[in-house]
Amino acid sequence: MSGLGWIPxxxxxxxxxxxxxxxxxxxxxxxxxxxxxxxxxxxVVYGLKFWNQVFKPSSDALGSLxxxxxxxxxxxxxxxxxxxxxxxxxxxxxxxxxxxxMLAFLLPQAFPxxxxxxxxxxxxxxxxxxxxxxxxxLVHAVHxxxxxxxxxxxxFAAVDRDLELAARNIGAxxxxxxxxxxxxxxxxxxxxxxxxxxxxxxDEFTGTFFVGVPxxxxxxxxxxxxxxxxxYQIAAITALILLVPSVAFMMFxxxxxxxxxxAKVGA
Amino acid sequence: xxxxxxxxxxxxxxxLGIVLVAPALTGIFAxxxxxxxxxxxxxxxxxxxxxxxANFARAFELxxxxxxxxxxxxxxxxxxxxxxxxxxxxxxxxxENPRAVAILKWLYRxxxxxxxxxxxxxxxxxxxxxxxxNNTIVSLGLLEPIQTTSLLDWxxxxxxxxxxxxxxxxxxxxxxxxxLDRSTIEAARNLGAGRxxxxxxxxxxxIMPTLVVGMILSFVTMMSVLSVPIMITGESPTMMTxxxxxxxxAYGDYxxxxxxxxxxxxxxxxxxxxxxxxxxxxxxxx
Numbered sequence: 001m002s003g004l005g006w007i008p009x010x011x012x013x014x015x016x017x018x019x020x021x022x023x024x025x026x027x028x029x030x031x032x033x034x035x036x037x038x039x040x041x042x043x044v045v046y047g048l049k050f051w052n053q054v055f056k057p058s059s060d061a062l063g064s065l066x067x068x069x070x071x072x073x074x075x076x077x078x079x080x081x082x083x084x085x086x087x088x089x090x091x092x093x094x095x096x097x098x099x100x101x102m103l104a105f106l107l108p109q110a111f112p113x114x115x116x117x118x119x120x121x122x123x124x125x126x127x128x129x130x131x132x133x134x135x136x137x138l139v140h141a142v143h144x145x146x147x148x149x150x151x152x153x154x155x156f157a158a159v160d161r162d163l164e165l166a167a168r169n170i171g172a173x174x175x176x177x178x179x180x181x182x183x184x185x186x187x188x189x190x191x192x193x194x195x196x197x198x199x200x201x202x203d204e205f206t207g208t209f210f211v212g213v214p215x216x217x218x219x220x221x222x223x224x225x226x227x228x229x230x231x232y233q234i235a236a237i238t239a240l241i242l243l244v245p246s247v248a249f250m251m252f253x254x255x256x257x258x259x260x261x262x263a264k265v266g267a
Numbered sequence: 268x269x270x271x272x273x274x275x276x277x278x279x280x281x282x283l284g285i286v287l288v289a290p291a292l293t294g295i296f297a298x299x300x301x302x303x304x305x306x307x308x309x310x311x312x313x314x315x316x317x318x319x320x321a322n323f324a325r326a327f328e329l330x331x332x333x334x335x336x337x338x339x340x341x342x343x344x345x346x347x348x349x350x351x352x353x354x355x356x357x358x359x360x361x362x363e364n365p366r367a368v369a370i371l372k373w374l375y376r377x378x379x380x381x382x383x384x385x386x387x388x389x390x391x392x393x394x395x396x397x398x399x400x401n402n403t404i405v406s407l408g409l410l411e412p413i414q415t416t417s418l419l420d421w422x423x424x425x426x427x428x429x430x431x432x433x434x435x436x437x438x439x440x441x442x443x444x445x446x447l448d449r450s451t452i453e454a455a456r457n458l459g460a461g462r463x464x465x466x467x468x469x470x471x472x473x474i475m476p477t478l479v480v481g482m483i484l485s486f487v488t489m490m491s492v493l494s495v496p497i498m499i500t501g502e503s504p505t506m507m508t509x510x511x512x513x514x515x516x517a518y519g520d521y522x523x524x525x526x527x528x529x530x531x532x533x534x535x536x537x538x539x540x541x542x543x544x545x546x547x548x549x550x551x552x553x
Binding site for chain 2: 005009013017018019020021022026029030039083085086089094096104105107108110111112113116117118119122123139142199205206209223243247249250
């Protein structure tokens with residue numbers, strides 16, 4: 001391989017890197033820019049003034065972060081408590097209309113959700129759930145169920161049936177077998193789905209936008225409001241806070257994103 | 268689940284199965300299917316409950332430009348995502364330089380889990396007339412400052428969607444490509460086929476189902492995004508999601524908003540049909 005081959009390859013990789021990291025770099029610059037105006041190509045004054053503003057104890061941002069985390073944790077609890085039994089039944093028990101039931105769990109992913117959220121908000125308004133944490137959690141949990149049920153069912157299906165039979169043969173009941181054999185073996189998949197549901201909830205915007213108003217402000221909503229109001233520093237800092245779990249999750253799932261797993265999608 | 272009282276029922280797996288699935292299924296029906304049906308009914312009725320097509324007439328009268336724009340933006344974004352995903356996956360499988368392959372593999376995934384709101388905020392600054400992209404191009408001497416333009420219109424929406432969704436499709440496609448049987452590829456290579464030809468004639472046809480699923484999921488996802496069009500374009504023409512939010516927030520006009528919603532269901536309906544049918548064919552197993 002001659003040295004010249006590197007030139008086009010390097011240029012293309014450089015362009016890809018610029019396309020991917022350029023927008024993120026611009027966000028990073030805004031987070032540390034105290035003053036930045038036309039025609040300066042880079043911030044005029046750098047500083048942490050806006051970080052102090054975001055992280056001062058009484059700030060909206062910290063409050064929103066707290067709200068977001070509480071909602072995400074509750075969403076995981078609701079989603080998984082519904083998805084684990086359902087996933088087990090779909091993987092292990094004989095169910096009538098099994099295919100149709102699996103399809104029902106895909107529905108929220110198969111329709112554009114804005115009009116649905118509008119009508120959820122309208123229904124919630126009549127029963128007093130609009131603008132409450134509980135309402136937002138329910139909306140997030142339904143979206144989370146799509147992934148939670150499918151991943152849980154795949155995790156249970158992957159557990160070796162012989163191990164369960166062995167436990168049953170030496171006298172363990174169905175419930176004990178499930179709790180001591182099946183569930184621990186399926187745990188890695190279920191933990192992965194819990195993290196995924198958590199992240200989806202943390203990042204969710206549209207459902208919260210319609211159902212959470214005016215009282216529930218999550219971090220994505222705060223970021224959106226700051227951005228639309230032209231407050232780019234606050235928007236950039238809150239965006240960076242949202243980026244941390246997203247990027248950490250990408251590193252974490254690296255191990256799960258093996259080719260042999262992905263090859264089964266749609267195959 | 269009380270273990271001991273339901274002991275006898277436990278021996279009837281069919282009954283137990285229904286009991287275990289029922290809560291989750293109820294959640295989906297109460298919080299997704301019911302509002303979905305509600306929106307369709309609302310689109311075809313007046314406030315007094317009379318059947319009408321007036322909501323659709325108003326939707327077309329006010330927003331036909333946006334309806335067209337939405338379809339164009341989402342279709343173009345989906346196709347570009349698919350093409351880039353094939354290019355990335357293809358290079359990862361066929362690339363001859365291990366270091367370049369490793370760099371690309373590390374690079375392309377970054378936007379995968381970045382939320383749409385954050386992606387929109389990044390692009391809102393990056394694509395502006397005085398954003399980092401134009402500033403870099405000017406600094407490199409490729410353009411004069413006067414020649415730069417803001418991309419914060421429909422092009423910005425497409426760029427943001429492609430930036431955010433390409434890693435997702437590429438990840439699925441690359442996974443499918445990596446697990447293909449290498450022997451046909453090697454055979455073609457031994458017969459002297461070029462890499463581009465191997466990619467298009469041998470690899471892509473085999474991973475088509477995965478590619479289609481990835482593109483359909485991206486299509487539906489992009490149809491559902493509200494934050495990106497608001498933050499990127501701000502004004503008309505924009506996407507239907509923005510119009511729906513506007514009808515609700517400004518006028519409490521559920522009829523027109525739901526009519527637009529039904530149109531967005533119809534747009535994805537055709538593609539979703541393929542997706543759901545594939546789901547049944549697999550017997551529901553992922």
